[in-house]
Amino acid sequence: MAKPTINDIAHLAGVSKKTVSRVINRSPLLNEETRERVEKVIRDTGYVPNPQARALALRRNFLVGLVHDNPSAQTVLNVQQGILGALRDTEFEMVVRPVDRGSSTMLTDIRDFISRQRPFGVILLPPISENDQLAELCQELGCRYVRMGSAQIDTPDHMVASNDRQAVMEATRYLIAQGHRRIGLISGPHGFRSARERRQGFEEALSEAGIKLPRSLIADGNYTFESGIAATQSLLDVSPRPTAIFASNDDMAAGVLLAARQRGLSVPEQLSIVGFDDQPLAARLWPPLTTVHWPMKAMGRSAALKLIGDMIDENEDIEEPSMFVSTLVKRGSVAPPEA
Amino acid sequence: MAKPTINDIAHLAGVSKKTVSRVINRSPLLNEETRERVEKVIRDTGYVPNPQARALALRRNFLVGLVHDNPSAQTVLNVQQGILGALRDTEFEMVVRPVDRGSSTMLTDIRDFISRQRPFGVILLPPISENDQLAELCQELGCRYVRMGSAQIDTPDHMVASNDRQAVMEATRYLIAQGHRRIGLISGPHGFRSARERRQGFEEALSEAGIKLPRSLIADGNYTFESGIAATQSLLDVSPRPTAIFASNDDMAAGVLLAARQRGLSVPEQLSIVGFDDQPLAARLWPPLTTVHWPMKAMGRSAALKLIGDMIDENEDIEEPSMFVSTLVKRGSVAPPEA
DNA sequence: TTGTATGCGTTATCAA
DNA sequence: TTGATAACGCATACAA
Numbered sequence: 255m256a257k258p259t260i261n262d263i264a265h266l267a268g269v270s271k272k273t274v275s276r277v278i279n280r281s282p283l284l285n286e287e288t289r290e291r292v293e294k295v296i297r298d299t300g301y302v303p304n305p306q307a308r309a310l311a312l313r314r315n316f317l318v319g320l321v322h323d324n325p326s327a328q329t330v331l332n333v334q335q336g337i338l339g340a341l342r343d344t345e346f347e348m349v350v351r352p353v354d355r356g357s358s359t360m361l362t363d364i365r366d367f368i369s370r371q372r373p374f375g376v377i378l379l380p381p382i383s384e385n386d387q388l389a390e391l392c393q394e395l396g397c398r399y400v401r402m403g404s405a406q407i408d409t410p411d412h413m414v415a416s417n418d419r420q421a422v423m424e425a426t427r428y429l430i431a432q433g434h435r436r437i438g439l440i441s442g443p444h445g446f447r448s449a450r451e452r453r454q455g456f457e458e459a460l461s462e463a464g465i466k467l468p469r470s471l472i473a474d475g476n477y478t479f480e481s482g483i484a485a486t487q488s489l490l491d492v493s494p495r496p497t498a499i500f501a502s503n504d505d506m507a508a509g510v511l512l513a514a515r516q517r518g519l520s521v522p523e524q525l526s527i528v529g530f531d532d533q534p535l536a537a538r539l540w541p542p543l544t545t546v547h548w549p550m551k552a553m554g555r556s557a558a559l560k561l562i563g564d565m566i567d568e569n570e571d572i573e574e575p576s577m578f579v580s581t582l583v584k585r586g587s588v589a590p591p592e593a
Numbered sequence: 594m595a596k597p598t599i600n601d602i603a604h605l606a607g608v609s610k611k612t613v614s615r616v617i618n619r620s621p622l623l624n625e626e627t628r629e630r631v632e633k634v635i636r637d638t639g640y641v642p643n644p645q646a647r648a649l650a651l652r653r654n655f656l657v658g659l660v661h662d663n664p665s666a667q668t669v670l671n672v673q674q675g676i677l678g679a680l681r682d683t684e685f686e687m688v689v690r691p692v693d694r695g696s697s698t699m700l701t702d703i704r705d706f707i708s709r710q711r712p713f714g715v716i717l718l719p720p721i722s723e724n725d726q727l728a729e730l731c732q733e734l735g736c737r738y739v740r741m742g743s744a745q746i747d748t749p750d751h752m753v754a755s756n757d758r759q760a761v762m763e764a765t766r767y768l769i770a771q772g773h774r775r776i777g778l779i780s781g782p783h784g785f786r787s788a789r790e791r792r793q794g795f796e797e798a799l800s801e802a803g804i805k806l807p808r809s810l811i812a813d814g815n816y817t818f819e820s821g822i823a824a825t826q827s828l829l830d831v832s833p834r835p836t837a838i839f840a841s842n843d844d845m846a847a848g849v850l851l852a853a854r855q856r857g858l859s860v861p862e863q864l865s866i867v868g869f870d871d872q873p874l875a876a877r878l879w880p881p882l883t884t885v886h887w888p889m890k891a892m893g894r895s896a897a898l899k900l901i902g903d904m905i906d907e908n909e910d911i912e913e914p915s916m917f918v919s920t921l922v923k924r925g926s927v928a929p930p931e932a
Numbered sequence: 933t934t935g936t937a938t939g940c941g942t943t944a945t946c947a948a
Numbered sequence: 949t950t951g952a953t954a955a956c957g958c959a960t961a962c963a964a
């Protein structure tokens with residue numbers, strides 16, 4: 255049989271379409287036996303409402319857009335899992351929209367996407383989430399949005415943030431507590447808010463301990479494995495060389511590990527390493543990487559709930575948190591410096 | 594201004610809706626100046642057709658479903674990139690649908706998804722793509738589908754496969770050519786077609802070289818890092834111990850590396866390792882992992898094009914390949930065995 | 933080459 | 949508590 259429509263159900267149940275519609279939408283003003291009769295027909299026929307038709311009539315659809323520019327594979331996936339967990343058992347679907355932040359047409363591309371699909375809302379991943387023009391664009395187009403990122407750069411209803419600065423401060427304090435004084439930093443790319451926050455957390459922890467950080471112990475990275483290798487090479491050329499390195503993400507930390515090995519330095523005995531992200535990779539390296547856990551899955555879930563919360567919450571008073579704390583995961587890549 | 598509709602455009606251009614519709618759908622029978630006049634209005638107003646309305650009228654929508662059960666983060670992401678590349682500049686969007694293959698309701702869940710959303714088509718990832726009941730379900734529901742996997746288990750129009758067996762044969766031949774005779778295998782989970790194909794490729798290469806494989810050199814894994822460690826421990830207990838190990842995926846190969854290190858074995862001098870997948874992880878390990886490149890991105894692209902090809906091809910004669918070859922990537926984890 | 937009438941499956945309005 | 953009728957925005961059949 256062809257797919258039944260609301261008309262078929264109405265006919266079979268001997269009621270009007272509107273009544274069927276009321277049953278579907280759990281309208282309170284409905285005779286109980288009418289409801290049961292209609293529900294039986296729905297069950298028997300396996301009828302499901304057509305989302306496209308609903309979208310047209312309601313003038314809103316059930317798509318949540320995930321707009322991103324490949325922060326890192328694992329990050330994207332964690333966020334997706336979080337979002338999909340929140341969307342589970344709702345009528346919402348997640349559509350993924352990758353963009354190219356290097357392209358001059360990025361804003362136009364996103365504008366086209368939003369004005370074409372008119373998604374119920376969009377979730378913006380870092381680093382493009384840091385782009386204020388993008389947020390303004392969403393406002394202008396009347397599209398709900400939630401930004402994810404490493405600092406509170408929007409109002410709580412539009413933002414799910416991690417406190418990267420605080421987390422890196424704690425990680426750095428841990429290195430200091432282990433006895434390290436010469437600690438190198440590999441920063442993230444210029445212009446990334448996450449890079450700035452992590453760097454500031456690092457610097458604050460040092461200054462709080464009264465440690466002066468020579469400029470030579472700060473190396474530029476761009477979040478790639480290769481940049482981690484290159485940055486480490488320059489850091490290890492400094493004399494006296496650092497006894498520990500904080501890399502602003504795990505991929506770069508993996509590069510540190512490789513570069514250290516190439517120099518014949520043993521980790522953690524001769525060089526301690528701390529990363530950021532807590533990707534699966536971190537636990538697979540040797541020694542396993544001490545790193546900051548970035549709760550992107552939980553944040554993705556929260557972002558999605560912020561977006562659709564109003565539509566599904568029976569009890570609307572559940573307020574999604576807009577700030578998440580990252581925690582240090584201690585594994586094997588940190589030890590006290592050699593005498 | 595509210596979003597303009599086809600009616601507004603028709604009105605502004607002084608034509609009927611149908612004419613506007615013809616312009617949108619590039620109907621050939623249209624007066625050139627009429628077309629230009631309408632197109633100008635469309636440009637000026639920034640009009641874009643409503644996909645939901647189109648979907649309703651056309652009785653088909655523009656959603657491509659990606660149904661999977663988390664093979665591995667990187668695999669999912671590679672496939673997504675491939676699909677999204679193919680969908681780029683089309684009116685199609687990708688919706689992601691994770692399911693739980695362990696759950697008894699998996700088929701029901703997917704049935705609900707398909708009959709509710711009525712996606713234009715679905716792409717099924719391994720391992721659930723190997724489930725024939727799932728393919729039958731798609732047929733029954735009249736939903737286009739393409740299965741991805743490690744062997745040709747459906748007709749070419751429904752299948753994008755990699756030739757895992759062939760690829761593993763070549764990888765194993767490479768180990769043999771290096772002089773290895775005692776080679777251990779860590780298999781994938783029972784019931785996975787990819788596991789079977791890879792194992793068979795391994796066994797065929799050995800038998801072709803006249804090498805008899807003792808049962809003790811085959812260890813069961815389940816594609817996780819941890820299972821790679823456990824399997825390696827049992828393999829290295831065999832006496833004489835193997836000089837090389839083929840792990841059926843990279844995560845397990847990373848486990849081999851770790852377990853070897855725990856035993857104090859140097860890689861590749863005392864133990865050679867070959868993996869499968871060519872995840873980014875493979876290049877970040879030390880030594881970098883020799884592994885089989887699994888072209889999931891290209892396969893995802895091909896799967897998407899197979900699905901929507903008819904709708905977008907100007908020249909319909911481009912036949913998407915249904916078989917992809919995986920190639921061996923030689924890095925540092927293989928060397929001749931010690932004397 | 934263009935327009936009219938009608939349908940797609942749902943919800944909203946307003947009256948019964 | 950229910951139903952008739954009109955949207956929603958677009959496409960198709962059939963005329964003109």
